[in-house]
Amino acid sequence: MALALLAGFQGHIRERLIAETPHLTVRPEGRGEFLPADGLEEKISQLPGVLRVTPFVRGRVWVTQSSRSTPADAIGREGLSGIVMDPPLAGALALLPGVEVTLVSSRTRLSPLGPVPIVLSLPLSGIVPPVTSRRKPELELPIAEARRLMALPLDAASGYEIRMKDPRDPSRMAEEIRLCAGRGVSVSTWEDSNRPLVAALKLEKIVLFTTISLIVIVAGLNLAAITAVLAATRAGDAAVLAVLGAPPSTVGRVFLAAGVLLGLAGTAGGAVFGTTLAHVLDRFRLIPLPTRLYSIDHVPFRLEPADLAAVVVLSCVWSVLVALGPSRAVARMNTVEVLRANG
């Protein structure tokens, strides 16, 4: 259940990351931008597994409004009609959607008075929270305006954002693009872009699995106690088996089987109950979440077969290990003493 809950939330976060961040980002190394003459966009588009390649333009700007101004990372993308910015950035400048925002570039253009900064005014079309935390505030603007702001030639790009058909394993595609593009190109995956978060998710899973392992171990010790009590209370029967001709190894195996069967029954029961409950809770969205606070309206449960298999295997192996001690003790018991004690 706990792993299904974690997998549900982590799956949701990963899906959002995959949906809202580029799967791969290709940037030039040692030069300012890609040009159409490079033919890189077309080469990447033709690679199998690539869904879409879109250029972007990135640079630093000052965002000004009235007498206030603040620096920000600006990124120009296709399909935008105005500026979209993070809430902290909008808040710092007391901006609301629809107002005209002035962007001052770090690049300059030559005027009769000498080099002057490139200035651009655009309406603020939206304030959208970022998917992941960023070190610096960011704003998006139409790519054509971004090219003007950054003094780039027409059709030039600071890089390409790539969406893949199957983004679960971006590293392989990143390698293919590196081979295809040759030197002077760096490729980062969505996992690289969100490295702290991805690492935190992995760490969270390790911690939870360790916790569950400890729970299984404690439950296993309980099983050991039950098997020990069983061995003590049924020692008379074990002695009778020995008198009837059962070798100690057979007597031990009987009690080992009893302990292991108890463990397996508990494991199977827990697995079936947990699987069913997780499925029902997720299917019928029985635990709602306030959408004001969370990006999802219910607590998600996702049962990963590998997680289930790991817990089941751990539980089964531990059941065998803890049942070994009491079963060995029964196998080594003094039959005569037990017979005397049991009349």
Next chain:
Amino acid sequence: MPTVDPLLKAEAISKSFGSGDSLVKVFESVDLTVLPGDFVAIMGPSGCGKSTLLHLLAGLDDPDSGVVAVEGRSWQGRSLEERARMRGETIGFVFQFHHLLPELSVEENVALPLLLAGWKEERALGEARECLDRVGMMPRHSAFPRTLSGGERQRTALARAVVRKPRLLLCDEPTGSLDAAHAAEVFELLTVVARERAGAVVVVTHDRAWARRCATMLHLAAGGLNPSVEDGPPGAPYGNPGPSGSR
């Protein structure tokens, strides 16, 4: 007269419990020879070591000194695994209390020694039913021990003891937990079934009347195992009479 190899031979066996000041000598220098067909009753006061002697004869415990051999093979020096295999092949055991396994039905309890010996379940149950038929328990073959009377439980235990047709049947006060009527019934069955399915019988009993009907009646005391003064009554002795009996 042809020589008959003894089925069981105990020579000068002694047993004590504890050590130092708390050492309790149970018996010393006990000799016993059991031939095929013997029916030996061992009597003695409580605490004289009758059950301990049976445990030694069955290879469940080791004597402090002396040797116990079954069919010429000594228990001493054998591993627990070997002893268990030997015991299963040659010895049947009836306890004072039935010691039936409560989770198993009557026929499963009786078939247990055969299953432990590796018999197929179907064949073992068939043999168990045959035994149950001999002790009159066939109508209750599928019942569980908790639903049986004391006499029925002991008859079932008797069937379990003889199901592998043991060469030697050891009985530790088999009627000790029964009333007189049931005790007589079980003793009669024991003699009949033992004659059919077991080679020789050694019974520890307090029932003097029944013991007197055995071919050999021995008395266990601290000094050893001696023929009872009431040994060998004429009439209806069980087992080999006279000189070929146990000594």
